[in-house]
Each structure stands twice: as structure tokens, then as C-alpha cells.
Amino acid sequence: MGGDFGPRVVIPASVDALKRHPRLTLQLVGQQTVLAPLLADSLKKRSDKSLSSRISIIDAENVIANDERPSHALRKRRDTSMYRAITQVAEGQAQACVSAGNTGALMALGRFTLKMLPGIDRPAIITAIPSVNGISYMLDLGANVDCSAEHLLQFAIMGSVMTRAVEGIEEPRIGLLNVGAEEIKGNEQVKLASRLIREHGGLNYIGFIEGDDIFTGKVDVVVCDGFVGNIALKSSEGVARLIGRQLRLSFTRSLWRKMMAMLVSPVLEEIRAHIDPARRNGASLLGLQGIVVKSHGSANRQCFGYAIDQAVAEVQMDVPGSINRQLESQIS
């Protein structure tokens, strides 16, 4: 029910995903009266009749609004689609939950219902970001706005496991985001965290990195607190949008330039495909005893599909189980 477009995007994206993943089954959680006609319509457009046996609706009367406080969402959770969906995971009726709804509420309900992995205090939001070589991962992106050094260590462990599991990188290089690369730089939180990560062992820690290193492929995992991570990522999106806007403006300034724009549009599209964060939709809530993937609220049909793919990959790689095993073998 969540996101800017609700089931109008989620349902067609779900039916598409069934086609891509022949062993996938999906449960759509939300208001039956809204979902049923949309689902029937989406299935009708498909020639493949067998799809309908792999998708079902779980009725939930209420919806958590996008601007609702997490504490309020937690109180009123009964009969909301978000809570019902996460409960399906907690009860073993589903292997992952995907939502385009309220991030804070998803976090609070996830933590309340699925519980944290032992040794992890707080969930972290991780996502793939474009880099020179392909992609890197970055966490936390806003789940935690006041982190301790110990939390940053936990993020490093979780990010490392996730990157190994999903990307198949044996020893992911981990960098801690700071205002300078030298040991003396930064606030007390990152200085202490750097020592903890270095002393922890078992992590391929390469030290501090600066903001402009995020996209250079210098590391596979960028670790930072949620306040800094959220602002760094959104600033980057902001400047990418500014550049896109200037490109559009510059290429429409004259008829000649409009003709050039037609010529170069495949090139620009190629770059957009590499950079555009929407193409890598699907942020994961790490640290829970279950898989929860958050889609951008503004995701369209195709982008929401990427979030489903992300959940499928995490199920296949058993990301929470891998993190748990890593914690058991390493955290003393």
C-alpha cells in the first residue's frame, strides 16, 4: 500500500517479478478491495495463466501513512499492511518483506517484530551506490542519527558480510567516512570506531576515506553514521540532478542544440544507467532476524522490481544467517 503510487506500481511490478523468478511466490498485503481488481487486471494482461497460482492477497484493513511517527505506527500497528507483512516473515510464512512505505515505521516494526540479531544493537540501512568500477555499498543511510563507535563497528561487520554474500567479494575493503584520511582527523566517534574496527580483526579495513572517495571504488563498503550517510547520499543525488538539469537546459537552448541532443541522447542514457540511484532501488534493513527491503517511495514499476530482485538475492544468500554466523565466530 506504500510509496507515492501504492498498489498501482507494486502489483504490476510483482507480476513482472513472477515472470523473472520462476520459483518466486508473492503475497500482496493490503486492502483486499483495492488490491483484488488491480491484481486481476495485471494478470489478465499476461498470457501465462500459471502466474496466478504464485501470487495471493492477504487482507489488511489499515495503512501506515508516510508522515506517521514510528512510535505512533508501533502503537496502531494491528491490522496495518506493513505490520501484517513483517509478521508473515516473523512467522515463517514469507522469507522477505518488501515495502515502499514509511522508512521509520518499517524500521520500528521490523525491530519490534523480527528482533535484532544477537550482538547487533540497531538495524542499519544499506544500499548499493555507483562507483568507478561498478558498485559499492554504503551504510547507515538514516536509520540511526546518533551512533556510537560500537555501532559503527557493527555496521562494518554487517556491510562486509552483505557485500561478500551478495556480490561474491571474498574480502570486501571497508572504509570509514571521515573529513580527512589521516589518523588525527575527525571527531571522537570516528577515531574510536577506527580503532575498534582495526582491532576487531577479520575485516579488510583500509582506514578513513573522504567524501569524494565514496564513488572512486577505493572501497567496497562505506561505513558512516546514519546522519552523515543520509546527507552524503542525498547531496550526491542533488548534485547529479543539478547536472542533469543543466544538461537539459543547455541542450534546449537552440534548434541546433536540440538536434545535437538527439544525437547524444544514447550516450547520456548510458551514463544515466550507470549513475542513476533509482536503477539500484532496494535498500536493505540489516541486523534484523529477517529480510526487509525498502524501495524508494517514488519507485516506478521497473524500479520497484529491482527492490523485489534485491529481496530474492538476499533470500538466496541468506544474508541474516550469514551475518549471524559471522557475529558468532567473531564478536567476543
Added chain:
Amino acid sequence: MGGDFGPRVVIPASVDALKRHPRLTLQLVGQQTVLAPLLADSLKKRSDKSLSSRISIIDAENVIANDERPSHALRKRRDTSMYRAITQVAEGQAQACVSAGNTGALMALGRFTLKMLPGIDRPAIITAIPSVNGISYMLDLGANVDCSAEHLLQFAIMGSVMTRAVEGIEEPRIGLLNVGAEEIKGNEQVKLASRLIREHGGLNYIGFIEGDDIFTGKVDVVVCDGFVGNIALKSSEGVARLIGRQLRLSFTRSLWRKMMAMLVSPVLEEIRAHIDPARRNGASLLGLQGIVVKSHGSANRQCFGYAIDQAVAEVQMDVPGSINRQLESQIS
């Protein structure tokens, strides 16, 4: 003596600046034996003989290295070019100091020698950033990695005065950088700072802004602590560089594309001119009882000239005096 290229860039840029500003006089502070031949050479290339009467050398034997700790720079300050240059300002022999050297040392020496304005606890680094409408200002960019809410209020006051003085904007719109626009979002530091700025009065405060609002022109002044500001700005530079790199790669993939690249290069150059942070070189240290402008260490001749221009503008507008008057009339 500072920056990646030292006097080889600073001296030609200085002679250029004398041409641009007929009432400007410059003192080059550094090792006389290094500076004198470079200056003679730069002046010889100019037909205008009168320039030499407006530029002089102040001999200083030592140099503060780029990787020196501020505390160390402070101890060994005597006979360093940076300290001598700032002392010229403190003693009224110069109206501003421009340096491409070690930022931390410049800050420490500036604070030690010039002292803070009454009511300001710490200097802040401010710079102009590109936005949809033109430019905005952002502070702090790394001078302070552990700020209190009171410091953020002081940054808001200083940023507002600077923007009014230099850009002529009557009531600069001020935004506080946060992970969400709603009142409930963020850490304790920004929540308290938001209340202080709102209650302060005399500031055109529009509330929280998110990372992607930095470049939309929604505000004239972006206020944040130095840790966050440094990382936000460098992340943005990083993504802009990634896009530039992808453009270059995409446009060299075939002969046909190389031909297209020649066609569109004026358009791309136009965009670069709008976005490129180096075109807006010159970050100011605000809060001191004197004008200190920091150039990018990597600035070339033209870019270092922008830092000199920035210093000239701040002298003309008496930025420190304006901030002081604002503080006297407002801080209780």
C-alpha cells in the same frame, strides 16, 4: 608558499589580480630567495611597469607543511610565512590574508593571532556552492568536527551577514541541514539548533533542509556542522567527478562518438563552468577579527585569482565588521 604548486601559481595569479583591481596592493610573504626571481619574471612579462610599485615581498624563512598538525604549526609559528602573513593583518599592515596552505594551521594561527569576534566561539569555513538559481553559501565545511547547537546558531548569523554583504541579498534564507524536513527528524544537536535559530529572531530561517536541497536554490545559506558539511560537499564533488569521467568514457568509445564529443564540447564546457567548484575558489574563515581566505591547495593560476577576488570583495564589504555589528545588535 602553500598549496600544491606554491609561488609558481601564487605569483602569476597575484600579478594578474593587480591588473584586475587597480587599487589593490599585494604583499607576498615567503622565502625571499624563492619569490624574488619568480616575481621579477612575472612582472617582466607585463608591459605595464607601474604594477611593480603595488607588489612587494616580505621575507619569511620557514614554511608550514601541508600535513603538519595545527598544534605543531602553532608552536613553531615564528618565521613561518603563514604566521607572518596573518600577523600583517593583525597589525593593520594588510586588510586580508589569502593562503593555499594547510587549512588546520591557517585556522589555528588565525584564531591565535587575530582572535575571535566577541560572541563567536569558533571560526567556520564558508564557501559558495552552485545551485539551480546561481549560488548559495554553505558553512561549516570542516573547521569544527564537534559542534554544539549554539555553534550552529553562530554559523547561521555569520552566514546570513556574509551573504547579505557579498551577494546583496536583503534577507538571506537560511536552512539547517538534516536527514528530513519534519520537526521530529534528526539528532538532538540539530533539533536544539533549529529552536535556537528560530527563537533568535532577525534571521530569515526556513527550517530543516535535506541533502538534495543544497543545490536546488531553496535557501541562500546552508548551515551544518563541519563534519557533515565537509562530507556532503566532498561527496557532491565525488559524484560530479564520476559523471564527468563517465561522460569522457562514453564519448571516446568509438570514432563516431569522438566526433559527437567535439560537437557537444561547448555545451559540456558551459555546464562545467556552472558546476565546477574550482571556478568558485576561495573559502572564507568567518568569525575572526580579520579576513582570511583559503584557496584550494590544487588551485591553478586562474583559480587562485578567484581567492584573491574573494578577499577583495570581503574587504570592500567589511565582512568581519558587519558580522560584529550584527552580533552587537542581536546577541543578548
